[in-house]
Amino acid sequence: MDATRGYFALTQTRYAAWLGENRSTVAMVEAGHRAAPLRIGNRQGIRLDLATVGNTLTPENELRTLPPLPEPAPEPGPLHHRLRELQHQLTNLRYRLENLQRQAQPYLNRLLAVPALRAWPGPVSNPEREARWLDSFEQEAVQMLRDVCGRGPQLLLQARIAGLEQETALLEAALGAGPPAA
Structure with missing residues (x-):
């Protein structure tokens, strides 16, 4: 029972x-x-x-x-609503990713320049001060790239984008990729 x-x-x-x-x-x-x-x-x-x-x-x-009754089709309204939300989120996240990439470029430029700056063979007026400045210049770049705008933060954002793109594709397929009803 x-x-x-x-x-x-x-x-x-x-x-x-x-x-x-x-x-x-x-x-x-x-x-x-x-x-x-x-x-x-x-x-x-x-x-x-x-x-x-x-x-x-x-x-x-x-x-x-006897054969079972078919499962009812999902209501399209909530699916269209979620699809619009996803498209909006994707636009925002792609914009943020582009900004991160732009923000990262100067710090990547620093990492490119540091070895050349350290290898300078010419005279330096204050070698200790320059070494401290170069260390700070490099460490700031490393910290910003690691914690704020570099490959790690970009990968996290790309993973979110990829997940939302998958969800979008699933909903578009379920809806037949037709436009939302007005």
Whole structure:
């Protein structure tokens, strides 16, 4: 009884109504506090048990398997709404990615320049001050690229974009790529 009820996600009240019983009777039988009355094993219960596998009985009491009803198509409104949200998010994230790439370029330029600046063979007025300045120049570039605008932050943003593109493609396919209804 409990398995059939769970199979169809029926409350005890709905199941009892199908069987023509009181909900309290079904609850007590399921809890093991009462034996099932003969009526619970009636034709209604048998019909529901058979239906769990798509079967019914013919008038001659032979098993007959019937095809299931098709699952209803999803409502297009929420799908179109989500698709518009995704398109807006993708536009914003792509813009942010372009900004990160632009922001990263000067710091990448620093990493390109540091070895040449350190290798300068000419005289330097204050070698210690220049070494500190170059260290700071390099470390600032490393920190910005690592934490703010470099490959790691860009990859995280690209991963979000890729996920949203997949979701967009799935929704477009489900909607037949048609324009949203006005």
